[in-house]
Amino acid sequence: MRKLGQLKIQQMVFMIIAVALFFILAALFFFAIKTANLYQASIESERDKSIGLVIKLASSPEFSYRGISNGVDSDKLMALKKQPEYRDYWGINGISVKKLYPEYPEVECNTGNYPNCTDIILFKKEGDTAQSASSYISLCRKDITGGRAYDKCELALMIIETRENEF
Amino acid sequence: MIWNKKAQEEMVGFVLIVIIVSIMGIIILGISLNKPRNIEAQTSAELDSFSSSILSYTTNCEIPETNPRKIRELIKDCRQNDMCSNGQSPCQILETTLKELVKHSSYVVRNGSYTRYFKISVLNEISNKTYSDVISPVSEGNEQECVRKLADTQPLNTGLAENSIFKIEVCYSERNR
Numbered sequence: 057m058r059k060l061g062q063l064k065i066q067q068m069v070f071m072i073i074a075v076a077l078f079f080i081l082a083a084l085f086f087f088a089i090k091t092a093n094l095y096q097a098s099i100e101s102e103r104d105k106s107i108g109l110v111i112k113l114a115s116s117p118e119f120s121y122r123g124i125s126n127g128v129d130s131d132k133l134m135a136l137k138k139q140p141e142y143r144d145y146w147g148i149n150g151i152s153v154k155k156l157y158p159e160y161p162e163v164e165c166n167t168g169n170y171p172n173c174t175d176i177i178l179f180k181k182e183g184d185t186a187q188s189a190s191s192y193i194s195l196c197r198k199d200i201t202g203g204r205a206y207d208k209c210e211l212a213l214m215i216i217e218t219r220e221n222e223f
Numbered sequence: 224m225i226w227n228k229k230a231q232e233e234m235v236g237f238v239l240i241v242i243i244v245s246i247m248g249i250i251i252l253g254i255s256l257n258k259p260r261n262i263e264a265q266t267s268a269e270l271d272s273f274s275s276s277i278l279s280y281t282t283n284c285e286i287p288e289t290n291p292r293k294i295r296e297l298i299k300d301c302r303q304n305d306m307c308s309n310g311q312s313p314c315q316i317l318e319t320t321l322k323e324l325v326k327h328s329s330y331v332v333r334n335g336s337y338t339r340y341f342k343i344s345v346l347n348e349i350s351n352k353t354y355s356d357v358i359s360p361v362s363e364g365n366e367q368e369c370v371r372k373l374a375d376t377q378p379l380n381t382g383l384a385e386n387s388i389f390k391i392e393v394c395y396s397e398r399n400r
Contacts, residue, residue: 063230071237075244082248097371104268111272126275157280157327192272192328194279206290209279211324 106189110214113146114193121196124209128153130197133176134165143179150180150188150217155195157211171197180217190215270375274391277324277343278377283309284316294320298345298379298387302357314358317345321361330393332364340364340372340394345379348386357387369394 113119114128118136121127133153136142153176165173195212198205278295284307285291286300292313297320300313307313321343325331330341342362346354372394379387 067230067233067237071240074241078241078244078248082252085252107268107272111268124279126272127279157324159327191269192276194276196279201285201291204290206281208281208291209276209293211276211280211327 107191109218110189110191110216113151113216114191114214118142121194121207121209124194124196124207126192127194127196127209128212128214130171130176130195133178134167134170137165137176137178140179143181148216148218150215151178152176152180152215153178153193153195154213154215155210156213188215188217267373267375270373270391270393273328273330274375274377274389277321277391278379278389280320280324282316282320283307284311284313285309286313295379295389298357298389301345302347302387318358318361321358325361325363330363337395338364338393339368339396340366340392342366342390342392344390344392346388346390348388354388364394366394 111126114126119128119132121129121132130153155174160172160174161169162175163169163173164175164177165171190213193212193214194209196207196209199208200206278293280294281291282294282297283291284297284300286305287308292300292307294317297313297317300307301317305313307316325341325343330338332338332341340362341364342360344360345357347357349355372392374390374392376391377389379389
């Protein structure tokens with residue numbers, strides 16, 4: 057009788073170990089599948105965070121174009137370009153805007169060639185190690201057709217440069 | 224002998240339990256693996272800003288007595304079968320402009336580029352949650368390469384009877400940019 061009891065205990069132990077192992081393996085397999093895309097998601101989240109900073113900047117009153125969602129006023133940018141005191145206002149290393157479409161001659165904008173240019177560089181501080189983030193914007197200005205003024209918006213990229221790990 | 228038989232019966236019971244649990248596990252795993260992999264669960268801030276910028280882009284289409292049309296307005300003109308003052312149809316200009324905008328963005332799909340698949344659709348709601356294309360979708364790359372797809376949808380308040388939406392779908396390569 058004692059032997060039978062021992063055998064039963066042994067059987068139970070084996071069964072518990074086998075069932076536990078099975079569930080552990082199944083859980084590991086499940087989590088391996090679930091976390092497969094985690095790395096990619098973390099990269100995208102980091103990118104979204106830095107882009108969020110650009111979007112926030114683009115919607116500030118100093119840049120925004122009235123009535124256009126995600127619109128940046130290129131005339132304001134050209135005016136701010138001449139104000140060196142704004143270099144330290146945003147606490148970042150550089151702000152620039154690059155027109156993507158329609159195509160213009162690839163030159164930096166100044167009062168002589170504006171708006172037939174691509175790069176509006178507000179400021180760029182030299183020295184510090186920087187990382188950059190960019191976001192798409194509508195670069196808008198007033199234009200005239202047939203004697204009527206209208207909002208002309210183009211596709212552009214707003215690029216900001218910051219110190220390492222500032223995002 | 225009686226002990227031996229009992230032990231055998233219990234062994235058979237144990238094996239049966241293991242088999243049943245294994246089959247259940249395989250079925251559950253099979254179901255979870257068979258779910259579609261391209262889940263449009265997320266939208267990204269970058270895609271959203273690109274989408275907004277596209278809709279505000281001013282095209283070279285001028286409908287008489289109006290200002291040059293933005294993409295958002297051009298979609299309405301396309302649905303109303305208007306005509307631009309240069310003789311081109313709004314749908315034609317819409318399609319060409321969208322292609323050019325994508326070509327000049329980071330979403331262009333080519334060898335070694337981060338974007339593996341990109342598609343812009345302008346959809347018209349024909350009945351509850353059923354949509355038809357207003358223009359033929361502008362797409363690049365192979366959708367089959369997508370493991371995880373991002374999508375951004377913007378409602379278009381065109382003022383017409385049916386609802387229209389502007390939809391961008393994108394998927395990136397697995398490696399970091």
